[in-house]
Amino acid sequence: MAANGLIPQKKEGGVLLKAEDISLSFGGVKALSNVSFEVHEHQVLAIIGPNGAGKSSMLNCINGFYHPQEGRITYKGVTRKQMKPHDAAAQGIARTFQNIALFKGMNTLDNIMTGRNLKMKRNFLLQALYLGPALKEELEHREFVENIIDFLEIEHIRKTPVGKLPYGLQKRVELGRALAAEPDMLLLDEPMAGMNLEEKQDMCRYILDVNDEFGTTIVLIEHDMGVVMDISDHVVVLDYGRKIADGPPEEVRTNQDVIDAYLGVSHD
Amino acid sequence: MFYREAGQFKTGYAADQAIFPILQDRLFVIAVLAFAFVVVPLTANDYWFQAILTPFLVYALTALGLNILTGYAGQISLGTGGFMAVGAYSFYKLTTGFPEMNLIVAFLIAGCFSAAVGVVFGLPSLRIKGFYLAVATLAAQFFLVWLFNKVGWFYNYNPSGTIDAPPREMFGVLVTGAAAKPAVKYLAALSMLTVFALLTKNLVRSAVGRSWMAIRDMDIAAEIIGIRPLRTKLLAFAISSFVVGIAGAELFALHLGSVETIAFDVTLSFNILFMIIIGGLGSVMGSIMGAAFLVLMPIALTNLLVGGFGMQATSAKHLEFMVLGALIIFFLIVEPHGLARLWQIAKDKLRLWPFPH
């Protein structure tokens, strides 16, 4: 499936998420119109398209930040009504952001620890005492987070405030925070924007490793076509809020509509 | 030279997560506590207890409470005085209505009342943010103070409108009321500050604290990773108001002894806010340092201007306002993260001393 052929054939599962006829508008501006696609388990799906095509809006709909006026989203077989972002998180959807959205007042470790919040059940009175079950819980999760820190090779910046980190490392910490939630589905909004080649290669490796080792389904938005063609199993192309193509990378690459959209052929 | 961490190895995550991971820090804190609990009560005179030490401890606790809400959870509150009033009046009603009640229980229940009121006034925080919320908390400030002033039941229909701390004992020692020894009041305030500082520190380095800071730093991202904004903010309002309420009860019962609602007016709210800004937002140590600064500074200034330069008390008061205002601006320019950050920088320097790097 994967174009570079280096990654072993992996088995894709059933439909994890199904978006049907999603339409979203702000006032008079249509951000998405009648977009439908499916995400399969263990898949790496890329959403591509020119700027303003509605890619980020699509992610925002999936994790409940925007509520589409029309259409349905079915996740894990349940068609949801209005859903809040924290409900989406509770159901195993984690994400990173186009403009890094780390918690600037905290260090790397604490930022990633926030990703474990949903899994921490002790109440605040026990936490205030920092004893017994609360301490045990804290240490267990610290260990889990340390594993992520190892995996992403960011041990040296464990205690550094994230605001002081360079861009590439911030992106990595953000990925770490999303991974800490042990998501079933990971939404990545331009994970490689503004990175140099080496950083991009590292990031690709992390994404593929996550997909391979934990079987996490990944939906990503990316502008670098080389990267998209290399790592994704499936590509959805948006233009002006409409879906213009949907298929395996090699098929999308030769699609005339897609070429037109990227080369800027006028729309009727 | 003597402040080095070389040779101190951490062998587990628990050790790495200790409040004072460096041995010298631990020794220093133990020394300070021993001094405060043993040496001070034996040596200080009544003026120091009443005019400086007890108010400092009370304000430090208040600042700590506000810092939970504003410094950690990022919700600016200008209603601190109102919540302190809830604590003070609850404590008054409890100790006069149930004379046998254990004082610790009375303080805790007073805190609970304040927490409940805090939650009610925290509800708008879901929909409104930033300065809009700050202005909304002023509603709590003005409404609560008005309420305690207007409804006679709260001050037991005392014709003068004041409430007086009744004499109550704890472990056979008089703690509240005019006859209680200043040293006893001091120790009571010191104990409560120590306990709450520790509890707060624990809370802010746990999951609850991280969710507060997440909401503070970027509320949208926090919600998307699964933090429930309303629940998190309301918990901050509740715990903050709880601490502030207890501090209000202390201000009444341990420091002033007899108060009217004017003691809890909006000026008090601003002063507490000054304390945490100058001390350091989002820092337990900062709350305490800020309180010390704002208690000591006016006293020092008055002594200097009236005692030193022989100025008239009223013009000294005006000049004091000017100096205080200028100092606040000066501090914000020099170190917007407050005294706590200066302290941290000094410690980092000391760690390397005598080498520059």
Add this chain to the structure above:
Amino acid sequence: MGTVYDFIVLPLIDIVEYPLFFIEVVIGGLSAGVMYSLVALGFVLIFKASGVFNFAQGVLALFAALTLVGIMDWGIPAPLAILATAGVMVALAIAIERLMLRPLVNQDQIILFMSTLGLAYFLEGLGDTLWGSNVKRLDLGIPEKSFEFQGILLNQFELVAAGTAAVMVTVLAVFFHRTRVGRALRAVADDHQAALSVGIPLKSIWIIVWSVAGLVALVAGIMWGTKSGVQFSLSLIALKALPVLILGGFTSVPGAIVGGLIIGVGEKVAEVYWGPALGGAIEGWFAYMLALVFLMFRPQGLFGDVIIERV
């Protein structure tokens, strides 16, 4: 504390039976509201152009009024004294920009807010040190006679105040929308960085906006000072202007005006008709509660745009 009857039935009977008195109450509220609007206007100007929540606006009004009275005490005629005070306010704006805003550029909003609290303390102390803290009369010869119009008791001073406010708002609206400086101000309000990058000098913009806010404060100080004497309590009208702001929105000039009028009228009507049932003195918090309830339904304020959040 009264009963349901006191709360609902009695006020309505009063309103229906004495409509003229009700109108007088409303007019009284409007005239107080104009004052709130004037202070709120100063807030809005500064917030719009610099994102600074200027708590010192009320003290600025007090300081202006104190300075004016002080200068007039030297025997200088009113128009000259007003000009001189305006000069002082501009000088003050320059000093504030130099000594306070410039070193704090790029700091968090809460830090800037706290610095204006410091400024409020400083100016209050400075005003009292320079001019003394006793209550002073401010008499610029604005007529204060009461007269009757169609059975309604009116006061000339209130009409003058309303007229002044209307003129101020018009001038400011023209200034903002028709002049080069005004456009630059609006650009700065939208985005500091972007404004800087197209060559708008941020520093002079801040001086201008603080000067304008200072002049607005001077007008507010004159009006309020004439009405109730120049004293410390004048700085407290800042606290009255805050609910106006959340009602009208921090960045809306019309919001400040309309919000001020709504708060003024609401407060007076509530005090007259519902105050007795509640035990009186409710004007201290009523405006806040009104604004709070309003805000629950419309978080962006009266004239604010719906906020679209992005990630």
